[in-house]
Amino acid sequence: MRTTIIYDNTVFRNDLHADWGFSALVEAHGKRILFDTGGSGSILLSNMEKLGIDPNGIEDVFISHYHFDHTGGLSAFLDQNNAVRVWVPSSFRGVKNAKEVIEVDNSVKLYEGIHSTGELERVEQSLCIETQKGVVVIAGCSHPKMAHIMSAASEFGKVYGIIGGLHGNSPESLGNVDFICATHCTQYIPEIKSLFPDAYVEGGAGKVIEI
Numbered sequence: 306m307r308t309t310i311i312y313d314n315t316v317f318r319n320d321l322h323a324d325w326g327f328s329a330l331v332e333a334h335g336k337r338i339l340f341d342t343g344g345s346g347s348i349l350l351s352n353m354e355k356l357g358i359d360p361n362g363i364e365d366v367f368i369s370h371y372h373f374d375h376t377g378g379l380s381a382f383l384d385q386n387n388a389v390r391v392w393v394p395s396s397f398r399g400v401k402n403a404k405e406v407i408e409v410d411n412s413v414k415l416y417e418g419i420h421s422t423g424e425l426e427r428v429e430q431s432l433c434i435e436t437q438k439g440v441v442v443i444a445g446c447s448h449p450k451m452a453h454i455m456s457a458a459s460e461f462g463k464v465y466g467i468i469g470g471l472h473g474n475s476p477e478s479l480g481n482v483d484f485i486c487a488t489h490c491t492q493y494i495p496e497i498k499s500l501f502p503d504a505y506v507e508g509g510a511g512k513v514i515e516i
């Protein structure tokens with residue numbers, strides 16, 4: 306699988322725009338999924354353009370939770386390409402102008418090897434990708450407790466790694482993962498780095514992660 310961070314609080318590539326929010330392109334099992342959309346449509350679309358990501362090459366949009374820094378770019382994206390399936394947690398209402406909107410409550414298989422944890426704690430779903438190394442979790446802010454996300458993700462196999470925002474979660478709650486790209490709203494980055502020196506990698510818009 307390949308994950309390209311499009312939108313983040315920090316930049317990995319200096320030609321991109323940093324802004325509070327998160328979005329990533331997840332390519333796996335022959336699918337290209339836009340995970341969240343950041344806070345601003347214009348920043349999302351301009352970072353995508355600089356990264357060479359064509360909005361029209363995307364067939365699925367996965368929204369982790371309703372917070373504006375994850376959904377603010379959605380309508381601008383849909384203005385470019387509305388022939389997409391949008392997977393939303395059922396607490397997030399009001400997506401218009403898309404080919405199909407799928408409200409997610411319980412865990413669900415999107416495609417072979419690609420799953421949602423389901424909407425946990427009535428707020429957020431995470432995307433789970435099966436890889437040769439184990440399951441990789443892509444999380445928006447991780448508002449549900451990390452233990453809850455990890456146990457939901459392990460339904461699909463042993464969890465290998467996590468990519469995304471880990472807001473409010475203690476480093477210890479990450480348990481036994483081998484790969485951590487903790488970015489966006491993560492509060493304990495120095496502690497995570499020191500507890501997981503081999504697993505931790507830097508995030509930021511423009512970062513490409515191949516697993």
Ligand SMILES: [Zn+2]
Nearest residue numbers: 374445446490
């Ligand atoms: Zn956030």
Ligand SMILES: [Zn+2]
Nearest residue numbers: 370372446448
């Ligand atoms: Zn949030």
